[in-house]
Amino acid sequence: MKKDLQDRVAIVTGAGGGLGRAHALELARHGARVVVNDLGGDREGSSAQQVAEAIRRLGGEALVDGGDVRDFARMEAMVEGAAARWGRVDILVNNAGILRDKSFGKMTLDDFRLVLDVHVMGAVNCTKAVWERMRAQKHGRIVMTTSSSGLYGNFGQANYGAAKMALVGLMQTLALEGEKHGIRVNCLAPSAATGMTAGVLPEDALAGLAPEKVSPGLVALVGDDAPTRMILLAGAGSFECAHVTLTHGVFVGDAPDAAAQVRARLHEIRARNGETVPGSGWEQYKLELAKAGFAMELAATE
Known part of the structure; x- marks a missing residue:
């Protein structure tokens, strides 16, 4: 029986662990060929290599890319590599991110810029690298990873919240510009226990927030019948929608x-x-x- 994403080609950034790993594996289970991107992931024995091997054990196909999402040339090369191998790129999941949490008064401007550069410009670089190819093939699915910290605010996360809300604005406009070209753009706001949330949430709450419980929502945002301009919230097996x-x-x-x-x-x-x-x-x-x-x-x- 044909799977939902059979032969679709997906790129997942920050896929060496946490949410990215869960997303990559879930996409592969649904038939997608997956580029597992993670900073330094092309090193032997890296976590990204391990994710790719896990996909292959599932009977899927995977490539590993170790490029930094802040480097546009590397992201272009990643897209070209995927297209050379599989002929197209259908799905981009902008998941890569970092935290540098501190109250605004104690936060350095360097830490503010770094978080914006990884989350916002990283997503811009990857999206720019796939955009014309998706327009030409009249099909594309792009997911930005936003957060409740951006939508509603969180103490100590001015940089992260600003970055995550910026991605909502990027999604809103790209969804309008991409609609007539078959490109659908959405946001996913996860609640998950990952390396980025360690020490932020209490241990008893973390147990119910497995990243794998978010990824079914991602699949819904990248299929042939995907919505566009949706802000999907997901965590602990629950799904909601946010609106501006x-x-x-x-x-x-x-x-x-x-x-x-x-x-x-x-x-x-x-x-x-x-x-x-x-x-x-x-x-x-x-x-x-x-x-x-x-x-x-x-x-x-x-």
Whole structure:
């Protein structure tokens, strides 16, 4: 019987352990050929080599790449290597990441930049490396790894939270730009016990947060029937969806006391009855112009 992802070619970054390892193995179980990327993973006996061997023992096919996601040339070479071996690249899972947790006052700017560089520019580099190939083949599935730290905030994770919310913005726009080319882009926000969460969560909670319990959600985001622009939350076998919404708000116009009105009516502005999930950033413009008495169609261009 044909598997869901039979002969699809997937790249998983940061796949030497934790979530990346679980994702790579789950994709392989569903029939995908997998590039196991992990920094330094091309060294003999590395964790990435072990993941690739585990995939082969399952009867699957795997390549190992040891490139740094911050190095665009290496990511281009990784994509070209996968395409040379298997003829195409269908799936990109931007999973690589690091933590440098400290309260903002104690955090160095170097640690702030490093986290953004790995999470944000790493995802940008990998996505840029596959984008034109996916456009040409009229098929692509890209998953950004976001986090509740970005969506909702977490003490001591200003750098990580900023990076993870940036990936939501990247996903929103790439999903719009890729839609007509058959490219679907989503975010996955995992709750999992990995090397990155060691010492962050209590031991009794970690036991229920196996990375393997997140990966079924990933499979749902990369299949032929995958959604696009979804923020899927996953952990402990549970799955939820997050939305960036827009309330209806109020109109105060050019009133002399406009600032005072806004202050006095903040409870109305934040009221969630009638809120919407905008189709694009232009929805804010359209809503505000409509409340001001204008009616116009605004469209983004290619």
